[in-house]
Amino acid sequence: MVAEGITMPDLLPHQLEGVHFLKERKAGLLAFEQGLGKTMTALAAFTELQQEGVAKRLFVICPNSLKRNWAAEIARFYPHFSVTVVDATGRERKSSLASSKADVLIINYEAVRAEVTILRGLLSRHPCVLILDESHAIKNTATISHTATINLGELAPYRWLLSGTPYTNAVTDLYAQLTFIDPSGAIGPEDRFVAKFGNAADEPAELRELLAKYMMRRTKAQCLTLPAKIFEDRTLVMPDWQAEIYAAIRDRLVSDVAGMSAKEFQSYLPKGMNRLLRLWQVASNPALVFKSEMRTPAKFTALDAVLATLVAAGGQKVIIWSSFVDTIKTLHARFSPLFETAMLYGEVSSEERAKAVARFQDSPDPMVLIANPAVAATGFTMTASNVAIYETMSWRYDFFAQSQDRNHRIGQKREVTYIRLIAGGTVDEQIVRRLEKKASAAGAMLDGGVGIENDSLSRQEFLDLVRAASA
Structure with a gap:
């Protein structure tokens, strides 16, 4: 029940189910697909708990880029809540935390690592709800973030994880999150969990059965009638000069790795991955590796x-996703004289990111938004555009999946086209294949599909990545 005078936003049926799940289960994973309103659902559940006198405060731990999104969502739909957004550092941050009496406290994962003692004190004063947003951020049990959140979770009677992509790379991602939900030890040790579920190549039903005890999963296909997603792969022929640079780096790397034993390769792998990164960069923009290179690569x-067709002539808004900050800056310099262009990457402040996205959403003018999925793949609504171009695709499945749903979500009325620019005969082609396999694996565990894959990287798999389609 909600007190008189407090207006609750209208919730969709799946969100009402989510509210019931969070309240009844107390500790659980709300794994709604991106765009289904996890934030709204969690805020509604907390509002009811507070009005019932069961929980007094809400603590939200989230990526730094999402703090302002949470605050804006609360201000829009729950203006009766007082909110503290922890932005300061050092003594100022400690003072802000210690003095806060707000209904909702929002803090990023990095700050939590340094402020566990103060946060434990705050959590111990009153019954609280503790939310970990984008909870796959704690997927590694060996990190300080995971340890810190476990220490906080034991003091919160309600512990909620929010993530549309709880599985991003391996079953250990899930293990880390499950131990936050259930720290009793019932999940068992990590090595036993991996041994049991890490190679469930044929039928992941047993893992799905375990997850069902802790997780509520809903997809857009189940809950919404949204326009279709259309994927358009454009395989590009690199100009001779770019292809020659790529081939020289590739051939040297293949020669070095081909003569290694399996044991030697495992020791070499970190260095090998750095050299693979160079190949990926050259396939995108050789100037990332050779700073003096001024020629125009295929993707540009x-x-x-x-953009000449869609933006200059068609008056549309377009999103460009790129994994490299220097490329984002170069593209901004290239296109900003032609039409309005904005950038989203790590050095852009949260406030400026929010302003850029708001301008993108609200302006009637054509515009290009160039974004790094590491900072912009979550928390933003970009439905003003129905075209997204992947100049590069991240190796990380969660970045790829979440970035798609910035403009394929509630409010989108048009078919959404995703154009993937692929440099032919390069590692780009292998990235696409591996992302598709990871998508299959995620679907197998979360949505009942088949084809889960153990994402280890052997010497032969590394060579396959490097050689790509060059043979």
């Missing part, structure tokens, strides 16, 4: 053509 030429 392709972007020139697409």
